[in-house]
Amino acid sequence: MKTTRITGERIKEYLEKGKRFDGRNLEEFREISVEIGVSKKAEGSARVKIGKTEVIVGVKLDVKEPYPDSPNKGNLMVTSELLPLSSGRFEYGPPRFPAIELGRLIDRAIRESKFLQLEKLCIKEGEKVWGVFIDIYSINDDGNLIDAAGLGAVIALKTAKLPEYDEKNEKIVYGKLTNKKVPVSKEIPIIVTTHKIGKSMIVDPTLEEEDVSEARITIGGTIEGSLFSIQKGNSKELTIEEIKKMLDISEKTRKKVFSSIEKYLK
Amino acid sequence: MATKTFKRPDGRKVDETRPMQAKVGVVPNADGSALFSFGDTIAIAAVYGPKKMHPQHQQDPEKGTLRCRYNMISFSVDDRIRPGPSRRSTEISKITEWSLEPSLLIKNYPNMVIDVHVNILQANASTRCAGINAAAMALAHAGIPMKNIVSSVSIGKLDKNLVVDLNKDEEDWEEGEGSTDIPITMTPNGEITHIQLDGRITKEQLKEGIELARKSTKEIYEVQKKALKDSIKT
Amino acid sequence: MEIKNKDQVERKIVIPGEVISKGEDYLPGEGTEKIGNEIIARRYGLAEESNRLIKIISLSGIYEPRNGNLVIGRVENITFYGWVIDLDSPETSFLHMQEVPKYINKGGLSDVLDIGDMVVAKVLEITSRGIDLTIKSRGLGKIDEGIIIKVNSNKVPRIIGKAGSMINLIKEESGCNITVGQNGLIWIKGNDVESELLVKKAIMFVAEKSFTQGLTDELKELFKKEKGK
Numbered sequence: 001m002k003t004t005r006i007t008g009e010r011i012k013e014y015l016e017k018g019k020r021f022d023g024r025n026l027e028e029f030r031e032i033s034v035e036i037g038v039s040k041k042a043e044g045s046a047r048v049k050i051g052k053t054e055v056i057v058g059v060k061l062d063v064k065e066p067y068p069d070s071p072n073k074g075n076l077m078v079t080s081e082l083l084p085l086s087s088g089r090f091e092y093g094p095p096r097f098p099a100i101e102l103g104r105l106i107d108r109a110i111r112e113s114k115f116l117q118l119e120k121l122c123i124k125e126g127e128k129v130w131g132v133f134i135d136i137y138s139i140n141d142d143g144n145l146i147d148a149a150g151l152g153a154v155i156a157l158k159t160a161k162l163p164e165y166d167e168k169n170e171k172i173v174y175g176k177l178t179n180k181k182v183p184v185s186k187e188i189p190i191i192v193t194t195h196k197i198g199k200s201m202i203v204d205p206t207l208e209e210e211d212v213s214e215a216r217i218t219i220g221g222t223i224e225g226s227l228f229s230i231q232k233g234n235s236k237e238l239t240i241e242e243i244k245k246m247l248d249i250s251e252k253t254r255k256k257v258f259s260s261i262e263k264y265l266k
Numbered sequence: 267m268a269t270k271t272f273k274r275p276d277g278r279k280v281d282e283t284r285p286m287q288a289k290v291g292v293v294p295n296a297d298g299s300a301l302f303s304f305g306d307t308i309a310i311a312a313v314y315g316p317k318k319m320h321p322q323h324q325q326d327p328e329k330g331t332l333r334c335r336y337n338m339i340s341f342s343v344d345d346r347i348r349p350g351p352s353r354r355s356t357e358i359s360k361i362t363e364w365s366l367e368p369s370l371l372i373k374n375y376p377n378m379v380i381d382v383h384v385n386i387l388q389a390n391a392s393t394r395c396a397g398i399n400a401a402a403m404a405l406a407h408a409g410i411p412m413k414n415i416v417s418s419v420s421i422g423k424l425d426k427n428l429v430v431d432l433n434k435d436e437e438d439w440e441e442g443e444g445s446t447d448i449p450i451t452m453t454p455n456g457e458i459t460h461i462q463l464d465g466r467i468t469k470e471q472l473k474e475g476i477e478l479a480r481k482s483t484k485e486i487y488e489v490q491k492k493a494l495k496d497s498i499k500t
Numbered sequence: 501m502e503i504k505n506k507d508q509v510e511r512k513i514v515i516p517g518e519v520i521s522k523g524e525d526y527l528p529g530e531g532t533e534k535i536g537n538e539i540i541a542r543r544y545g546l547a548e549e550s551n552r553l554i555k556i557i558s559l560s561g562i563y564e565p566r567n568g569n570l571v572i573g574r575v576e577n578i579t580f581y582g583w584v585i586d587l588d589s590p591e592t593s594f595l596h597m598q599e600v601p602k603y604i605n606k607g608g609l610s611d612v613l614d615i616g617d618m619v620v621a622k623v624l625e626i627t628s629r630g631i632d633l634t635i636k637s638r639g640l641g642k643i644d645e646g647i648i649i650k651v652n653s654n655k656v657p658r659i660i661g662k663a664g665s666m667i668n669l670i671k672e673e674s675g676c677n678i679t680v681g682q683n684g685l686i687w688i689k690g691n692d693v694e695s696e697l698l699v700k701k702a703i704m705f706v707a708e709k710s711f712t713q714g715l716t717d718e719l720k721e722l723f724k725k726e727k728g729k
Contacts, residue, residue: 042341058341085383174344409561414517
């Protein structure tokens with residue numbers, strides 16, 4: 001059942017006092033837990049939990065022809081599936097908007113930040129390049145799937161290794177990973193979504209809070225301060241002051257989130 | 267002429283399953299959920315329901331409907347699977363329904379549906395069996411009235427040798443008569459709710475294989491039972 | 501006639517299909533079936549015996565409505581004759597405009613209860629079409645403010661406790677008004693949000709530890725700890 005209106009009123013009331021139902025501050029994330037290499041079949045993988053929200057992300061590689069307009073660059077494709085398994089609200093069938101948006105948000109974050117170095121994924125110009133697939137699956141939705149997916153994608157990519165490529169037979173030897181890491185840049189892209197509920201701004205909403213979110217802004221940036229993707233969602237308008245505030249919150253939170261996952265990026 | 271001293275590639279005895287893992291409650295949002303694995307083959311299942319069946323024209327006024335959906339995630343195998351249903355997953359979804367339905371007591375849920383979602387996180391053969399085992403636990407965990415919990419295992423024949431719980435290497439066995447795959451699901455009383463055959467086998471060996479499955483499913487049942495019991499502290 | 505030992509059936513977690521007891525003496529209660537002289541579990545839960553009746557206490561499953569049940573629901577839709585109420589259960593529930601303790605003009609329904617409003621109601625009748633509700637008695641009607649939480653309906657007896665002991669303890673310790681719907685929705689209203697959240701914490705605590713013995717003492721400890729903060 002969606003968050004009831006009267007509970008929503010209480011949530012707003014409490015937020016105005018600087019508190020949340022689970023005791024967190026407005027700019028505090030729930031506990032983030034990460035497992036790397038959860039899949040024996042993916043070339044890179046991660047399971048990320050933020051509170052009870054859980055996603056798993058896998059990185060798979062293949063070798064194909066490059067796109068005609070980028071003959072010396074590898075390919076990137078990010079797909080996300082909101083599994084019906086993970087929530088009574090997700091229906092079986094072709095991906096609907098939330099899944100598509102999530103995939104595209106993560107795609108833009110990885111692509112625009114140039115985190116994945118596509119130019120280093122060329123095998124033979126015009127003929128053969130590495131294709132990188134990042135597949136995101138929700139396992140339990142308790143709010144803030146977007147940020148969890150972002151972390152999962154970045155960690156899975158950072159820890160991914162190239163599989164052996166049999167040049168002679170033009171086949172990938174899956175199951176045999178080389179020691180070569182998938183080329184990524186030093187600057188780590190972190191995605192943080194900030195929500196406006198009533199007069200307050202929060203990060204990392206639980207599902208209960210997400211139900212009463214009036215406007216949200218997803219910002220991808222590095223801790224060094226570059227921003228490379230922004231998306232505003234939900235139906236209420238934001239003033240310039242509010243957006244500026246959300247940019248500040250996003251920057252602060254990004255640094256905190258980064259420090260909690262730093263150890264997995266070595 | 268099966269020989270009990272047949273050497274399996276991973277060193278297992280002919281009647282030995284891979285190490286099994288079972289756990290319930292792995293998806294907090296679901297009404298019931300479970301994980302089950304045979305070695306590297308990992309399946310999770312989540313149950314939502316009973317709830318009103320939509321679309322309305324699929325409602326059955328006489329009893330509840332079980333609806334299973336099986337799917338493998340893209341990186342569960344070496345060669346990435348394009349997301350979305352396939353003919354194989356559609357067939358296995360139906361097989362899963364048929365294997366579980368005889369156990370359910372859902373006459374009292376007219377016009378309602380029980381959705382069971384099975385996802386294979388990692389595949390090393392016997393995925394449908396792992397999925398059925400997880401689904402059976404998840405249904406019990408969800409409080410669905412049931413006669414019993416079914417258990418599923420794949421019986422294989424490698425050349426002339428019967429084995430239990432095929433892995434991928436064995437599924438691809440090419441020596442002699444090659445590989446035959448027989449997934450079977452049984453109730454604790456030995457009733458068969460699902461059986462398929464893929465390969466080549468004599469009637470006598472098949473009967474022997476079914477007996478092997480009986481023994482194996484008893485062991486699997488104990489694993490499922492323990493997972494359900496362990497999840498509640500008293 | 502043999503006199504059996506009363507302690508013969510131990511309190512234990514059972515799974516569907518499991519034999520709970522053998523022997524002519526026992527009778528099959530909720531969640532069980534008698535086949536021959538065996539009582540067999542048909543649900544996952546705790547098997548308990550009292551006065552030779554063996555029943556299963558489940559922790560999961562849908563809400564099974566009974567006439568007279570107090571329930572809490574959300575107005576989902578308004579029709580010509582009343583309101584469709586969502587009780588978070590698979591059956592459709594309906595509150596007929598005649599079951600409201602005041603006269604309403606047709607077209608004035610949304611002034612009494614609008615979509616999204618929460619309401620405390622009683623189950624009047626269960627028909628083949630669904631559940632008929634009423635808000636005619638005292639204590640029933642629209643919910644003005646507070647927090648609504650949801651637990652599995654099977655845990656409600658535990659949350660209420662023997663003769664209300666558990667819920668009364670929570671009410672005393674928090675000073676809040678608490679209305680527990682048999683369908684698992686619970687309305688908490690207190691003087692401040694902190695007390696309301698304390699109630700939520702306490703109820704979730706009981707819900708999670710449903711089968712633990714000595715739960716009342718553990719709950720008292722929880723209150724001590726929380727209030728000390």
